[in-house]
Amino acid sequence: MKKIVISIFTVLFMLFSTVSVPALASSTTKDSNSDGIGRVNISGIPLPSDVKQLISGTYTYSGKVLISYKTANDVNTTDFYNLATMNDDGTGFKPIFSGVISAKAKANGIRFMPFQDNKRILLGDYVLECSPSIDNSTSTKLVPVVYPAAIENDSNVTKRWSEIIIAPDNNHMAWTTLRSDIGATSCVGTLKRGDDSYTVENPKVISTINNFQDDPKNPGCIIPNPMRAGEVKQFVHGGSAISAVGQKDLSTTDSIVQDLNSNNITQITYIPGYDETTIFSPDEHLGMVMSTRFSKNTDPAIFGIMPRPLGGKVLLDVQSLLYSYAVPGVRQSRQGNIGPVLVDINKSMNQAGYQGIDLNTDENWVYCSPMSWNSNGKSAMWIEEVRGNSSQRRLRRVDLLDYKPQKTVPIVATPDNIPGSEDLSALSSVNPNVQGKVVGKKSGYVNYTRKVSSSYSGQTEADYVNYSDDGINFYNGYEKISYNYAGESRYETNLKLTGKLQGEMNFRATFSALSGGGPKLLFDTDTDGNPKSYGYATYNGVTLNIKDLLP
Incomplete structure (x- = not known):
């Protein structure tokens, strides 16, 4: 009998021609030794040919990748989702769910937040239970989540939730509700399984409800309350704190951590532009940040470069414009960069001018959420989409080639009794309108007025008169906003900082409506003969001009 010899190359060719294998993705290595993180390698995670359209992707607690996607058979079917797990090199692809997940009114779509028990996934209005586990699921059950009636029945609620997160104790969740009166409120509650649903019990508001309170030292005057818990992003410190969007020392948004045992706020990023999400590594020494810091022509740093006592209170109704301009605007059409940025948490908090590592490698692809970390602490993952085409997405991964992770922060129970939290009933009497005088600790005052209309319009103004909290630095001038999200909105300022610190803000910025692909920054000639912007x-030797921003 004649012996047949087949080369190994022929065998490999035959094998790969009959099995769907993800294509290898190109990678980029960046040397960040000066940052202390070391070399990082950025690459794509290949997907099998069955994945026609990627929707979302996140690491599970076991280190697997959970993706949501469309196939050719269901790409045009509304509310139809496929879920699968795989390794973060694209191998081991295992579908675990296919079916309709109906989007409910006042929800922000469907999210995918794995529980630490690796058996359930919080979707926002549902929990997907997987048996025996997410990784090896052979059966699933979709169980609805019932939110408190005080939120469901509130006419001021525009989104029941915009963000949802699940605590590592598998018991508590937090979410952010969007409102027409005060913008947003964030809450923490217990997620309890019933016969046919999960119910959110013991809900508490952990965010700032009233921006001012009466000044006990100066009758008839007011003092600002701290800005607590904007949109929630991640449970940290083992579950005893929350990483959230906030505003503390600067006037524009930054990333903060709010401790749930003390209600203390720690500022994580100090960027004058638009910083939002920080997702912490398992050892919490590193973070991934959504940020405009590397996008010179779309970074709204001009609004935050000069610190001022009430800047954050004036910009309350501008933040949505800045976000829409710098984030969705960049995703849709505007050339720019929103990260993600890899940061050393300690340096981000304590080193002036610290920037971190820009993980974007292609200006035509733009970050979109979520970001997540592998439980090994050596890799992180995020999604990018082609600018102007949200249906074309890809998974990206960064590997830390030199970094040696510390021990994972141990899990603790999320507290039920949170200092400073309030019952949901406190939201029924909220009044966003404010008028009063804020007295400086050393001299002067600020006359502050905010008027909010139910039609997403209003005005805010702060007039500074020799205001000083330290007797060394003094503010004089004004900043004001007149906004109409359905029309044009304008921020104007002529404010000087004198003393040991020197600064000046002298500009106006006019934005078009939020809808219709907006807002755009308008530069055409206004009725006074000047450009609208x-x-x-x-401040501090740096000058920014509004004309350097893209329309």
């Missing part, structure tokens, strides 16, 4: 801000 013009001027500059300068």
